Amino acid sequence: MAETSTDPQLVPMGDRALVVSFGNAVDPDVNARAQGCAEYLRERRIAGVTDVVAGYASVTVHFDPALVAAATRCDNPLDAVTETVTALIGRVPEAPRRRPKTIEIPVCYGGEMGMDLEEVAEHCRMPADEVIRRHCAPLYRVYLLGFVPGFGYLGGLDRRIQVPRRESPRKRIPAGSVGIGGEQTGVYPVESPGGWNIIGRTPRRLFRPDDGEGTPNLMEAGDFVRFVPVTAAEFDRLKAAQR
Amino acid sequence: MSLSVQRPGLLTTIQDMGRPGRQHLGVPVNGVMDEISHRIANLLVGNDESEATLELTVNGPTLRFDEDAVIALCGANMGGSADGEALPWWRPVRVPKGTTLTFGRPEIGARAYLAVAGGFDVPAVFGSRSTALSGGYGGFRGRALKKGDVLTLRSPEEAHTPRWVRLLIRHHHGLAYPNWSVSRARMPYRVRPQVVRVLPGRHWQLFSVAAREQLARALYRVALDSDRMGYRLEGAPLETRRAVDVLSEGVVMGAIQIPPDGDPIVLMADRQTTGGYPVIAVVASIDLPVVAQIAPGEDVQFRMITPAESYAASVVREHQLGRVKQALFAKLQQ
Numbered sequence: 001m002a003e004t005s006t007d008p009q010l011v012p013m014g015d016r017a018l019v020v021s022f023g024n025a026v027d028p029d030v031n032a033r034a035q036g037c038a039e040y041l042r043e044r045r046i047a048g049v050t051d052v053v054a055g056y057a058s059v060t061v062h063f064d065p066a067l068v069a070a071a072t073r074c075d076n077p078l079d080a081v082t083e084t085v086t087a088l089i090g091r092v093p094e095a096p097r098r099r100p101k102t103i104e105i106p107v108c109y110g111g112e113m114g115m116d117l118e119e120v121a122e123h124c125r126m127p128a129d130e131v132i133r134r135h136c137a138p139l140y141r142v143y144l145l146g147f148v149p150g151f152g153y154l155g156g157l158d159r160r161i162q163v164p165r166r167e168s169p170r171k172r173i174p175a176g177s178v179g180i181g182g183e184q185t186g187v188y189p190v191e192s193p194g195g196w197n198i199i200g201r202t203p204r205r206l207f208r209p210d211d212g213e214g215t216p217n218l219m220e221a222g223d224f225v226r227f228v229p230v231t232a233a234e235f236d237r238l239k240a241a242q243r
Numbered sequence: 244m245s246l247s248v249q250r251p252g253l254l255t256t257i258q259d260m261g262r263p264g265r266q267h268l269g270v271p272v273n274g275v276m277d278e279i280s281h282r283i284a285n286l287l288v289g290n291d292e293s294e295a296t297l298e299l300t301v302n303g304p305t306l307r308f309d310e311d312a313v314i315a316l317c318g319a320n321m322g323g324s325a326d327g328e329a330l331p332w333w334r335p336v337r338v339p340k341g342t343t344l345t346f347g348r349p350e351i352g353a354r355a356y357l358a359v360a361g362g363f364d365v366p367a368v369f370g371s372r373s374t375a376l377s378g379g380y381g382g383f384r385g386r387a388l389k390k391g392d393v394l395t396l397r398s399p400e401e402a403h404t405p406r407w408v409r410l411l412i413r414h415h416h417g418l419a420y421p422n423w424s425v426s427r428a429r430m431p432y433r434v435r436p437q438v439v440r441v442l443p444g445r446h447w448q449l450f451s452v453a454a455r456e457q458l459a460r461a462l463y464r465v466a467l468d469s470d471r472m473g474y475r476l477e478g479a480p481l482e483t484r485r486a487v488d489v490l491s492e493g494v495v496m497g498a499i500q501i502p503p504d505g506d507p508i509v510l511m512a513d514r515q516t517t518g519g520y521p522v523i524a525v526v527a528s529i530d531l532p533v534v535a536q537i538a539p540g541e542d543v544q545f546r547m548i549t550p551a552e553s554y555a556a557s558v559v560r561e562h563q564l565g566r567v568k569q570a571l572f573a574k575l576q577q
Contacts, residue, residue, distance in 0.1 A: 013445040014525025015553045017495045024490060038267065051266040055492025055517060062266065062495065065528060065554060066561065075558075078550045145269030146491060146517030149378040152269075153491065190378050209368050209380035215268050216369070 008037070008089055010082055013060065018081050020059040020089060026155060030057045031143050035222045040092045046084055047071030054221055056143050056153075061085055102139070102224040105187065105202050107178050108235040109135075113201035116166075120180060120197050123163050132229055134158040135185065135199065140225040145217065150189030150207025152219045157185045169195035176201045178227070189217075200229075203239035244310040244361075244396040248388045249343065252304035254471075257363055257382035257394075258512075259295040262371035266493060266516040273373040273381065276471060276512050276535035277354050280318035282564065283425055284358035286571055287315035287335045289405035295365070295372035295382075297357040301538060303346025304388060308338050312396060313360040313408045317425070319352025319536055325418050334424035335360075337411040342418065351435075353538040360408050361399035376471065376513060407574050423574075425567055436462060436542035439530045442550060444499060444522035446489060454481045458499075458523060459547050463507065467539045471513040474534070476543070480505025481523070494518035497526030497534065499545075509534060527553040529560055 009021045020037060022030050031054075038054035041061060048068030053060045061081060068077035109132045110117040121128040140154040147153070157180065165181045170193060173179070177188045179196030188194060189206035206218045219225060230238065248255075258281070261274020275281040275298055282292040297304075303321045316323075316332045323330040323346035325338060330346075338344070349355070365372050365383055374382025383394060399408065411419055447455065457479060466475035483501050494500075498510045500520035509526065510518065511534070526534055527548060537543055548556075 011445050012443065012550070013495055013522060014442045014497060015528050015550045017493070017525075019445050019492065024488070026490065042267065050263040051493070053266045053493030053516060056490035058490070058492045060493025060495075062263065062493070065557060069554070069558075076551055076554060078554075144491060144517060145267070146515050147269070148515070149268075149270050149375070192377060207378070209375075209378060209385075216265075216270065217268055221267070 010086060012078055012082075015065060015078060016063060018061045018063070018078065018085060020061065020085065022057045024057060026056055026143070028141055028155070031141070031155075032222065034059050036095070037089060037092045039098065041085065041088060044088060046081070046088075048077065049081065054144055098220075098222065100222045100224055101220070102226065103219055104226050104228050105178075105204055106230040106234070106238055107136075107200040107202050107227050108230050108232055109178075109200035111232065113232075113235070114178070114199040116179075116197040117199045120161065120163050120199055124161050126160070131161050131199065134161050135180075136227045136229055138226075140185070140227075142219050142221055142223045142225060144221050145219075148188070148190055148192050149209070150217045150219075152186060152206075152217075152221070152223075152225070153184065154186050154225055155184075157183055159183075163197050165195040166197060169193055173198060174201065176203065176206070178202060201235070203235050203242060205242060244312065244398055245393050246306050246308045246312070246359075246396065248304060248390055248392040248394070249307055250305035251388045251390055251392075252299060252346070253302040254300040255304045255388040256298050256374040256376070257295050257365055258298045258373045259371055260293045261373050261512065262369045262381075265369055269516050270369055271375060271377065271513060271516055272496070273371065273375050274512050275356065275373075277318055277356070277532040279532045279560070279564070280354070281356045281358075283333070283567060284315045284317040284356040286568060287317070287333070287425065288313050288358050288360040289335075289399065289408045290358055290360065290362055294358065294362040296359075297363075297388075299346065299355040299357060301353055302348055303355065305343060305345045307343045308340060309393075310396070311340050311412055312338050313399070313411050314338055315358045316355060317358075318355035319349035321346040321349050321355050323347055328418050331420050331424065333426075334420050335408060335411060337415050337419040339417055349538075352536040354535055359396055360404065361397040364395040364397045405571070405574070421574075436544050437533055437537050438544050438546055439533055440527040440548045440553065440556075441499065441524040441530075441545045442527055442548060442553060444524045445492075446521035447523060449489075449521055450501075450523050451482055454483070454523070457481055458507075458545055461544075463543050463545075465537050465539050465541055465543060469539050471511055473511050473514060474509040474537070476507040476509065478506075481507065483521070489519065489521045491517045491519040494522065495525060497528070497531050498522045499524045499526070511535070527556070529553055529556040
């Protein structure tokens with residue numbers, strides 16, 4: 001799509017959502033812009049808008065048509081939301097308000113907890129230790145949350161350890177599993193099916209469901225993540241300490 | 244007050260109107276698939292429309308009530324019986340203590356809603372009692388019901404209990420129900436193949452004219468592995484040459500995604516908050532309950548409408564529901 005970085009486009013997604021698009025690039029600056037826009041729109045608490053979700057390079061504004069119609073007395077809620085959002089996106093502040101956190105995620109690599117590490121090493125033609133070193137080196141950016149609750153899409157994986165997804169996905173991957181799927185890496189916050197190559201596991205809990213008002217997640221969009229290798233003994237100790 | 248699960252059925256979960264507001268944290272919305280049947284079931288037993296109900300799927304459960312209760316069954320008619328006596332649908336029903344309810348398979352439709360006066364006593368998680376199967380939280384212990392589960396019911400508060408519900412409880416014995424019911428004309432899913440109204444999706448323009456025309460013309464079959472997360476559609480795959488490379492972003496219920504193989508996927512109540520396939524079209528809000536009631540193996544056809552048409556249809560639907568509410572309120576005054 002012909003979109004420039006200065007000119008976001010508004011595209012409807014059916015009759016209950018509007019997408020503000022900042023282009024089609026996986027880029028930290030574009031992503032930061034989408035997150036800043038999402039945060040700003042969310043804080044405006046636009047009548048009838050239920051969710052404002054940042055993607056890689058876009059913001060999805062979800063709304064309840066009946067609530068928008070009641071609040072605006074407009075019989076076309078999509079038009080009403082488009083008008084409101086058009087007026088607001090020009091006022092989004094340049095700098096994001098929230099200071100991103102850097103989160104250290106301890107990982108016990110290989111063995112039972114990282115059953116695909118050896119295969120990944122073979123595929124990359126390097127020793128397993130080198131895969132671990134390269135996986136721990138970057139400061140990853142959390143581009144967006146999705147897939148399952150608490151899951152962060154991380155950007156910045158070393159090209160040398162990018163391995164295609166497994167041909168047949170596994171039915172159950174334990175919570176905390178750390179995987180590589182193509183150019184992506186991440187941590188499964190809850191037990192779920194998945195096709196990534198599992199290279200390790202973290203004892204840290206990424207998602208805690210409750211009824212509080214805060215975030216249930218360890219990581220938020222815009223944060224940075226670094227993986228730190230730990231031994232099986234340290235894994236057990238950290239896991240016990242978390243309870 | 245409680246009910247116990249003798250047999251769980253195919254997939255029986257506690258659901259309400261879902262948990263919007265936290266999708267930016269990756270928390271899925273969940274909630275009922277067929278909002279209309281759910282809301283009417285609640286209204287019939289004097290509950291708030293947003294109270295949690297049991298969502299029954301294709302093959303219903305066997306449930307035993309350990310206390311007198313007033314229930315309503317709406318949605319796909321799974322027939323069924325209460326200790327051998329036929330169960331009436333779309334009306335409040337007094338179920339005496341010790342009664343066992345069994346269900347059959349619906350002739351048409353896929354999901355039924357069982358509301359109980361007072362609601363189910365399960366904790367709200369992220370502001371909702373809906374079961375989040377993928378996250379393992381909400382509803383009853385974050386999962387579908389199993390044999391042996393005992394669900395606690397909240398006692399309907401006397402002051403808020405409609406007169407017809409109180410009358411049913413106090414002045415009747417055995418299975419009892421009024422001679423009126425909500426018109427089955429409220430069921431929006433009685434034809435085959437089901438025609439579903441859709442609107443242009445976020446990536447509509449990325450698809451070729453041929454692909455767009457095909458979506459409106461083709462007959463699709465809902466694949467057998469379709470579930471609350473999404474329906475896979477089988478038919479003529481859509482040509483996706485120009486549309487494969489899109490980035491993950493927030494998606495809605497009813498979004499029709501086209502993965503590289505060209506077979507559409509319709510995202511449903513348990514969808515992930517973000518999706519990475521191009522969205523060619525989106526099911527109009529008015530027809531989400533229709534899609535919810537299409538059983539795996541059945542056919543569906545799409546018809547394009549405009550947002551204005553969709554909103555107008557929704558206003559008519561809400562007006563009809565308003566008339567149901569008024570009629571029930573009139574019963575309360577009798």
